[in-house]
Amino acid sequence: MESLARGGTRWKRFAVVMVPSVAATAAIGVALSQGALAASFSVSGQQFKVSADRLDGKGFVQYGAVDSTKAGKKPVAVVGFNEAKIRNLCQSVVVPVPAFGDVTMKLGAGADAAAPVEAKKLYIDADDIGANATFNNIDIGVAADSTSKGPGPNKGDKYSPGSFAQQADSATFTDVKQRAWATTAGTFKLSGLHMAVKKGKNECY
Known part of the structure; x- marks a missing residue:
């Protein structure tokens, strides 16, 4: 079964549209030696x-959770x-x-198609997403604690098991x-990494 979705989604609609918060947030650069870091830390x-x-992923899962931040709790799609x-x-x-004003830290990697960024056991917490997405053999409406095709819910995530x-x-x-x-990963390889710091706003989009 193949499902195709186009456009963007926000938290209030992610359970309907389900366009995933894409693993590109891996650029935050969390690389651990074993498994995925528990997301119970305060972001x-x-x-x-x-x-x-472009992102090509194997073993995909998505569910809703709540992140604890210094400014309070934030609903996210994980x-x-x-x-x-x-x-x-x-x-x-x-x-x-x-x-001094605003300062932008900008990171780029994987520009060469022959050497893309690679990640394993990757989790992303996002609240605004836009992408064109194609899913292969998708199951929608699974209980969060019963998923089997992806890595499963991240340890320490605040979510309802039956959600x-x-x-x-x-x-x-x-x-x-x-x-x-926030982003966590078991391993994270950035090919052709480049980072720049500039005064003012110089965002990716």
């Missing part, structure tokens, strides 16, 4: 933007992949600096744009 409350030309390859990845975050989730054997996303709060 900074600073959102970041990510774009990518996306997990067993494996993901990302082409032309860009991640940017604008940081306000007192008495709405979806899963697929694989998924492909193109023209990716998203706003995220």
Whole structure:
């Protein structure tokens, strides 16, 4: 079975439209030696933007959760992949600096199609997503704690075990744009990595 979805979605509609928050947020650069990091840590409350030309993922899962930030709790759509390859990845975050103004930290990697960004046991927490997405052998409406095709819910995530989730054997996303709060990964390989810091706003999109 193959399902095709186009466009963007927000938290209030993610359970209906289910366009995934794409794994491009892996650019935040969390690389651990074993498995996925528990997402029970308190995130900074600073959102970041990510774009990518293409993402090919194996073992996909998505469910709703709540992140604890310094500014309070935030509802998010969590996306997990067993494996993901990302082409032309860009991640940017604008940081306000007192008495200086905004400063943008921008990271790029995987521009060469022969050497994409690679990640395993990848989880992304996002609240705004836009992409073209194709799912292979998708199951929509699975209980979050009963998913079997992807890596399963991240350890430490605050979610309801019986809540709405979806899963697929694989998924492909193109023209990716998203706003995220946190990313964790088991392993994360950034080919052709480049990072720049500039005054003002210089975001990925």
